[in-house]
């Protein structure tokens with residue numbers, strides 16, 4: 212099961228905070244954040260970690276497609292732009308001699324996903340495809356005018372009802388969302404609707420990839436200047452060149468991120484290490500942060516930093532901040548760099 216396949220985090224905090232680091236350890240998820248992180252002149256080494264092998268196979272396919280197809284065809288192949296299912300299969304066949312055998316086996320069993328476009332195959336994207344027609348029908352065409360920067364025409368009453376319905380966990384359950392990040396214990400789904408409200412209040416809805424994805428189903432109508440890095444043609448061309456020249460050594464690890472750090476305690480990292488932990492706190496309690504910091508062993512000469520996100524639960528509180536500080540790290544809330552307004556993002560740096 213693939214949980215996420217499209218870009219669903221604004222990677223700007225990770226992009227900014229990881230410049231200057233030559234080694235990155237990152238949780239795969241949809242793979243879109245990792246692709247964005249490849250646009251780093253100092254990056255030499257990337258460790259991709261995920262407990263879910265399917266997420267790793269998704270990223271492997273995206274990376275081979277990006278290095279072998281031209282950028283326009285890459286975007287069409289993954290589904291960011293139009294391509295017929297037959298043409299997608301032709302691309303996949305063309306890519307096969309560059310794919311690892313595990314990746315060929317995985318995707319050979321999932322041709323229907325290739326045909327659909329691999330951006331739209333995650334559980335989250337499938338949930339959105341069920342919720343979207345309801346949202347569109349109820350909010351009506353006047354709501355969609357916000358994407359043309361018209362924030363006056365839509366019915367505030369209808370929007371209030373949508374907000375009320377989607378701030379309740381049961382709505383996600385009823386629409387078949389099985390992801391613990393949305394329906395698990397302690398989840399506060401009003402953070403999603405409040406995030407969208409903030410985007411409306413600040414008149415930033417039309418600039419938000421999250422709003423485009425949720426309400427329109429794709430980023431095809433977005434202004435280029437607001438596109439996430441992993442969908443931006445200019446950035447993708449730079450990343451493609453790095454992939455073709457094999458400038459970055461990429462290793463895939465099908466394991467728990469904490470276990471990976473614990474297993475590598477003897478081989479202390481001799482590089483400046485940046486850890487992009489994504490919203491791992493959707494799946495683990497906050498003490499996971501402390502365990503990861505304790506498990507990471509870097510040489511004294513080297514810098515290291517983590518970016519931890521939380522989404523709808525398990526937010527970093529003052530108690531955890533005290534514990535992080537006691538371990539010789541400083542912590543900074545960088546959530547204001549995140550355009551979706553839904554994630555809490557913390558930068559944790561070794562002093």
Ligand SMILES: C[S@@+](CC[C@H](N)C(=O)[O-])C[C@H]1O[C@@H](n2cnc3c(N)ncnc32)[C@H](O)[C@@H]1O
Pocket residue numbers: 214215216217219220238239240241242243244260261262263266466467468469488489490491494
């Ligand atoms: C942390 S989120 C990433 C989602 C994110 N919004 C994205 O698409 O980039 C979900 C991913 O984390 C993985 N995951 C959850 N707990 C993990 C852990 N302890 N170690 C490694 N991967 C983990 C899941 O398998 C899933 O692929």
